[in-house]
Amino acid sequence: MTMRDDRGVDVRLPVSPRRVVSLAPSLTEVVFLLGRQDLLVGVTRYCNFPPTAASLPKIGGVSDPDVERVVSLAPDLVLCTTDGNPREKVRALEETGIPCFAVAPQDLSSVFATIERVGALLEAAERGRAEAAALRRRADRARSAGKGDGSPGPRVLFAVSTSPIIAAGSGTFMDEIVRLAGGRNMAAGYSGRYPRLSVEDLVAARPDVVFVAGMAGVERFPEEVRRWKEIPAFRDGDVHTLDGDVVTRPGPRLVAALEQVSAVLGAWRASHRESPGPGPGGSR
Amino acid sequence: MAGEPPGIARPGSRGLAVTRHTGGNGSGAAFLALSGTLLAAVALSISTGSVTIPLRKIADALLHGGDDTPARILLSLRLPRALLGVLVGGALASSGVAFQALLRNPLADPYILGVSGGAAVGALTVALFLAAGASPALPLFAFIGAALAALSVFLLARRKSGVSPERLILMGVVVGAFLNAVIMLMVTLSPPGKIPGALYWLMGDLGLGTPRRVGVLLPYVALGVAVLFLLSRGMDLLLLGDHAAFQTGLSVERVKTATYLTASLLAGSVVAVSGLIGFVGLIVPHGARALVGSGHRRLLPAAFLLGGAFLVISDTIARSASPAGELPVGAVTALAGAPFFLYLLRRNGGRS
Numbered sequence: 001m002t003m004r005d006d007r008g009v010d011v012r013l014p015v016s017p018r019r020v021v022s023l024a025p026s027l028t029e030v031v032f033l034l035g036r037q038d039l040l041v042g043v044t045r046y047c048n049f050p051p052t053a054a055s056l057p058k059i060g061g062v063s064d065p066d067v068e069r070v071v072s073l074a075p076d077l078v079l080c081t082t083d084g085n086p087r088e089k090v091r092a093l094e095e096t097g098i099p100c101f102a103v104a105p106q107d108l109s110s111v112f113a114t115i116e117r118v119g120a121l122l123e124a125a126e127r128g129r130a131e132a133a134a135l136r137r138r139a140d141r142a143r144s145a146g147k148g149d150g151s152p153g154p155r156v157l158f159a160v161s162t163s164p165i166i167a168a169g170s171g172t173f174m175d176e177i178v179r180l181a182g183g184r185n186m187a188a189g190y191s192g193r194y195p196r197l198s199v200e201d202l203v204a205a206r207p208d209v210v211f212v213a214g215m216a217g218v219e220r221f222p223e224e225v226r227r228w229k230e231i232p233a234f235r236d237g238d239v240h241t242l243d244g245d246v247v248t249r250p251g252p253r254l255v256a257a258l259e260q261v262s263a264v265l266g267a268w269r270a271s272h273r274e275s276p277g278p279g280p281g282g283s284r
Numbered sequence: 285m286a287g288e289p290p291g292i293a294r295p296g297s298r299g300l301a302v303t304r305h306t307g308g309n310g311s312g313a314a315f316l317a318l319s320g321t322l323l324a325a326v327a328l329s330i331s332t333g334s335v336t337i338p339l340r341k342i343a344d345a346l347l348h349g350g351d352d353t354p355a356r357i358l359l360s361l362r363l364p365r366a367l368l369g370v371l372v373g374g375a376l377a378s379s380g381v382a383f384q385a386l387l388r389n390p391l392a393d394p395y396i397l398g399v400s401g402g403a404a405v406g407a408l409t410v411a412l413f414l415a416a417g418a419s420p421a422l423p424l425f426a427f428i429g430a431a432l433a434a435l436s437v438f439l440l441a442r443r444k445s446g447v448s449p450e451r452l453i454l455m456g457v458v459v460g461a462f463l464n465a466v467i468m469l470m471v472t473l474s475p476p477g478k479i480p481g482a483l484y485w486l487m488g489d490l491g492l493g494t495p496r497r498v499g500v501l502l503p504y505v506a507l508g509v510a511v512l513f514l515l516s517r518g519m520d521l522l523l524l525g526d527h528a529a530f531q532t533g534l535s536v537e538r539v540k541t542a543t544y545l546t547a548s549l550l551a552g553s554v555v556a557v558s559g560l561i562g563f564v565g566l567i568v569p570h571g572a573r574a575l576v577g578s579g580h581r582r583l584l585p586a587a588f589l590l591g592g593a594f595l596v597i598s599d600t601i602a603r604s605a606s607p608a609g610e611l612p613v614g615a616v617t618a619l620a621g622a623p624f625f626l627y628l629l630r631r632n633g634g635r636s
Contacts, residue, residue, distance in 0.1 A: 164484050164491060164610075187609075195609030198491055200361050203353065204334040224494050230353050 003121060006082060006104035013099055016123050017077035023065050023090075026251035027079040027103070028053050030115055033131050033252045034124040042073045049245065049253070067092045077101060079118065081250075105250040107176050108258070112136055115252065135255045139180070142255070146182035146262035154208035154268045156183035157233065160244070162212060162221045165197045173254055174213065174247050181262035182269075183209065199225055208232045209268055211261065215244035240264050311576045311586075318575070318589040322370065325593040329366040329600045330358060360495060368493035368501070368557065369599050370592035373564050375505045375554045377572065377591025378584055380565030382512050382547035385519035385580065386540060387449040393566035394551035397456035397544075401463030402433025403555040404486050408470045411482035422485065423556035430552030433459060438544055446537040447544075448526075488561035488614040490599045501557050508550035509588060515543050516580035523578070563617040564591050567625045574628050594621060 002012045021042040022028040028047040031037055037052070042059040057073065060066035062084040070078065075098055080090050082104040090100050101121060105111045112132040119128015146153070156178045158168040167187035168174035172194070178185045186205040187195055202225070210233040212221075221239070229235040242260060246253045331342055337354045345355035346363075379394040387396070406429025410422045437459050441451040471479055512519075518539035521529035529536045551565070571594075572587035595613070598620055602613040 161480065161484070164489060167609075190607060190609050192608035196611075197609055198334070198361075198603055200357055201334045201609075203357060203361075224492070230356075 001121075003101070003117065005100075005102045007102045009102070011099050011101045013077060013121070015076065017075075017121065019073065019075045019077075020122070021059060021070050021073055021075040021078045022047065023059070023070075023078060023080040023085045024062055024249075025049065025245065026105075026249040027081065027118070029249065029251040029253065030118050031079070031122065033115065034119050034122055034127050036122045036124050039122060041075060042070060065089055071096050071098070077121065079103070107173070108139060108180070108254060109136075111250050111252070111254060114250070131252070135252060138255050139258055142259045142262040143180045143182075146180065146265050153182040153184055154265055154272075155186050155206060156265070157186050157202065157205070157207035157210045158213065158247075159210065159221075160194060160213045160215075160248075162225070165199070165202070165221075165225070166194050167197055168213070168247075169193050169195050173250060173257075174211075177247065177254070177258045177261050178211075180258055181265045183261070183265050199228060203228055203230050206231055208236075208238065208272075209264060210234070210239045211247075211264075212239065212241045213244040213247050214241040238264075238268065311582050314575045314586065315582075315589070318586055318593070322589050322593040322596075325596040325600075326366045326370065329369065329596045330362040332600050332604050333357065333362055334604075361493075364495045364498050365490050365493035365599065366596055367498045368490050369596035371498065371501050371505045372490065372554050372558045372561065373568070373595025374588035374592040375508065375550050376561065376565035376595070377568035377587040378509050378512055379547040379551045379554075380591075381569040381572070381580065381584055381587045382515075382519065382543050382550075383565075384569055385522050386543045386547070387453055388523060388525075389449065389453065390570065391566070392453075393562075394547065394554075395560065395562070395565065396460075397452060397548065398433035398437045398459040398463065399430045399548055399551045399555060400560050401460050401467065402429035402431070403427070403552065403560065404467050405429045405433075405463055405470070407482045407486055407559075408467065408474075408479065411479055412470060412474055422482070427552050427556035430555050431549060433463060434544075434548035434552065438541075438548075446526075447540055452544075486559050487612045488559040490558055490595075490613060491603075491610065492557070497557050501553060504553035505550065508546055508553070509584070511542070511546045512550070513581075513584050515539060515546070516584055519543060519580040559614075561595070561614045561617060563614070563621050564595055567621060568594055571625050571628050574631070 001016065002010050004010050017039060019041045020031065020036075020039040022031060022040060023044060025044060025047045028040070028043045029049055031040055032050050032053060040056055043053055043056045044060065044062050044065065045058045046062060047053045047056070059069045059073070063086060065085065067089055070093060078090075078093055078098055078100040080100055080102050082102050085102075090102065094100050103114045103118075105114050112135055115132045115135070116125070116128045119125050119131070158174040158178055160166050160168055160174075167190075168185070169187040169190045169192055170185070175185045175188055186207050187197070226234050233239055242257055247257045331337070331339065335354065335357055337358065341354050342358060344350070345358045349355065349359065376394055380392070383392040383394060383396060384390060386392070403426040406425035406427070407422055409429070410425045414421055437452065437455045438447065440459070441447050441455040443451070471483075518534060521532055521534050522536070522539060522543075526536050529539075568591040569583070569587050572583055572590045575590070576582040576586040595617065598616040599613045601620060602611045602616040605611065
């Protein structure tokens, strides 16, 4: 079988794979979703979902996979990503004759497509299509739940770090999720993917809802930020923590994140339809 | 106020040109120009931000206070940040002057003798073992780390005959290399997600300038700078060499010890509130020397004013210039500062 991967490389598999190594937590999740986890002989030390994935043999990290260890596992397919795994490491693996299939999902729909393609690679094409279709349906439902009555949705800050304040800007999955759920990402106007913001930037933008991508140590904003009651989200306590792994991994659980965000924004809409907030606010 | 570029942006203009002559009158004019520059820098800083506040409102809030949003932005975000910039920039420059005199080395800066590495190890220790992110313990541990590193360099370098600049630099390099290795190990072996907060913090940031932090830092800086000022005659003589200084009846070792400890603690206390901000402590002393000469009684205050103004302006650029959000202020100090100080130093024909 031959399939073109996201690098544009035609990956040729002489036989259908029996020993697979995953170099990314998102791909490990995809393999489990497809029910093909019995093929996995190696994963990264960050692969912690589903929980049983953590007990599989480790081949190092995402940015520092141990090439020798991968080779020693004698895989007949390596699943990797273009924006996490170093190109040289993947090339080194390919030079030993191991086929490497690289994915580069940029948005939700390409995540779904990735599930279908990995399914086809692992002799689970049917299952892949079914799972992708189910996820698409859930995403559509969450999206229409988030879409309100046409009024502009809440202004949203999606923080990946609280000290310093670093927001998810345009080009991130978090930005897409906020948009699909009917919110307006206040950091979308910055040029970088992860702009660093000052407290004053928040006071100027006045986010109505704040999400924090919960990773070690970033869950809480310091008191000197929270005490700014000019920021509606802090005034009303509309600050929500989401699992950082779920919102940053281009895997199937992105849909769960979309559902959570959509539910929060839907609740915000419901409460603000009854009692319109204190004036239009906005940056002055 | 905001429309008028402060003197530092046009160094060729009137105020600074007078200071070619470093004699009595010339340095008086230089101090006037430096003070004006510092005031203009603070004014520029507090009138810049993502919320637009009219100048009239700024003046009103500064004079009468207030509790509305613009007044609170001014009084509890912008003003503390600007004042923190003055204290940090001034303290780093003063500490740099002291280290350059003590080590008789134009390349010396406040971080040369282990302060930066010690502070980093202290900060990472908090991030790894106590609490990730911005823990209140972080400044304290950074200060302790800096003080311990500086102290061990000093004790390692000391001999019966006293400390020599060469041994201090050598020990500083060795201790610094050791601490760097510790930092690399801590970063490599740490679980993901624990370290970034501490690393960002170490890159240098005035964004956490709160009235309370300014209040905490103020006594350290005031005391440190005052002690250095009292030592200024001693530093003049140190520059002549130990032997010559000794012949003037100066207790050389005492001056060196006091200078070293004061400058290190000054740098350590600044690092504790703002992280590691480079370039200011290295190059501002040379800029100040170009303006008022190398007598420390004039040089120290001049370096304080210039360092404060320079850092406040750099921070204003750092938080307003980029469409990608805030930049690390340390990047701006070097990026914007290098050309300016090159100009200043060349104009003085390398006399500095």
